[in-house]
Amino acid sequence: MYKSVDASVMRQFNKQTVLSLLYQQEQTSRVDISEQTGLNRATVSSLVDELIDEQFVEEVGFGASSGGRKPILLRFNARAGYTIGIDVQISYITTVVTDAVRRVVYENRCQLDARTHSLTADRLFDVLKKEIGLAIEVCPPSPRGLFGIGIGLPGLVNYATGHVSYLPNLNITEWPIVEQLSEIYPQTIVIDNDANCGAWAIYLSHRIKNLLFINAGIGVGSGIVLNGRVYRGRDGIAGEAGHTTISTIGVLCSCGNYGCWEQYSSEQALARYLREQGVDPADEFSPLFVSHCVHHAQRDVEAYSNSLRSLGQSLGIGISNLLQIFNPEAIFLGGTIAEAESIILPEIQRVIRHRAISKNKDMPIKIAPHPTVAVGAAGLALAQAIDIFPATTEKEH
Ligand SMILES: [Zn+2]
Structure with a gap:
């Protein structure tokens, strides 16, 4: 009994490892994945077949042969699903929808006016709901749907708990923003400091x-x-x-x-x-x-x-x-x-x-080009939603 539980846990762990690798590489093959992960070829083949069935991964033709048969190339399916990323600044908010390989398919920038009007958490919450609503409307249909929503905020926020401690230039303190948003949206919701989101986007792209x-x-x-x-x-x-x-x-x-x-x-x-x-x-x-x-x-x-x-x-x-x-x-x-x-x-x-x-x-x-922060926020939400980079994102489960 315990043995079978361990085996299924191990299989899931290996599957996430393969998915992480595919997310990070433009194209690869089953043989390459086997070499990079140390998993045997039969296991890799079976996991890749499962990921293809789930439409996370697609086959895209043949690569160059290194002696034997030409390997079939694989890549992360860009249209598997979409993610919303939001960059909250003092004077504006940028919202993007990205496909599963971080390409921006929608971008909207709206003025916030936080310095000239007193902005409360309630008011910012209403603005976020409106921007998320607009973004959801333009999400193209996809097999996995909306993966999640990532929000970059300018101040002291706790990525692990989803709690805002202090947004100094917005005068907002102690705000359980993820808890509030989760009452409306069933998808994964992630917040992080805006600069952390930017750094993550640069890491993923470069x-x-x-x-x-x-x-x-x-x-x-x-x-x-x-x-x-x-x-x-x-x-x-x-x-x-x-x-x-x-x-x-x-x-x-x-x-x-x-x-x-x-x-x-x-x-x-x-x-x-x-x-x-x-x-x-x-x-x-x-x-x-x-x-x-x-x-x-x-x-x-x-x-x-x-x-x-x-x-x-x-x-x-x-x-x-x-x-x-x-x-x-x-x-x-x-x-x-x-x-x-x-x-x-x-x-x-x-x-x-x-x-x-x-x-x-x-x-x-x-x-860094605009909208790096919003793209990074979306990237963090996607990583959390499909459980890749578990050691990187360090979120408490
Ligand atoms: Zn200071």
Whole structure:
């Protein structure tokens, strides 16, 4: 009796291992899977047949022969099902629907106006329901249906418990968001810090095992992938790089401290730099604020180019600090601030060459395209829904 239970548990474990492998590789074959997992060929064949029956996997023709018969190539079925990913920022929300191989089939960006109106958890919940409803309507029909919903949030959130501790710039505290959403939606629902979602999306698309993702918008956060796993720390709040001190006598931050990196490298900082130069940034809380600043800077309005350069220099200081700690394989910059890449990137690289040590000086900073965070949130929900990367996502079952 116990023996058969063990065998079925083992078979399920092996099946998830094969599915994880197929999800991570564009194409592979039964022989390759056997070699990569150490499972014997008969077991792999039987598990793959099961996954084909379940429409998770499809055969796509023959690969090159290495002497014997040509192997049949396999790939994860992109149309197996769909996932919703949401990136909640202070001034806007981006919602995507992705297919099973993370391609975006729908994207919607709506304004949030959290800074100009007082936003409560109830109001944000209503906005999320509306955005999820719109996304569900456009999900194409598929054999596995909607896998799940992933939400990236700007602040202290606990991925394992689905609980929001504190969203500083939104003034929302202690919110059991996953529990509330689960009363409406039966699918898997996952929340994570927005920068963690971005880091996970970059890991999935670039296969870089050690990387940092800096999400810079109205606030600044960082997501950390170490050895192919999102590093969340003891309480799920690792990566709050925006609240590391870069000036002991600096500007007061929403966290209560003075001189946080976020106060020098975010949209809030950009608006302050402009005011210091005598410009009143009227559209400070608009989702288009940064792109408007770039537009003015490109027309040689000095206050705008000076302010964006100052922003780039401050980003460079914080990124140099992170480089000294992590010496990662790559750093990606995302969020609205990344829209100013033509002006800020040269400044960031100049500061890094000046401040970072040894080989860190040569680290190229790459720009993450919009909507990386929403795609990463969807990716986390999919991983949870079909139980792949169990050791990576570290969710409590
Ligand atoms: Zn702070």
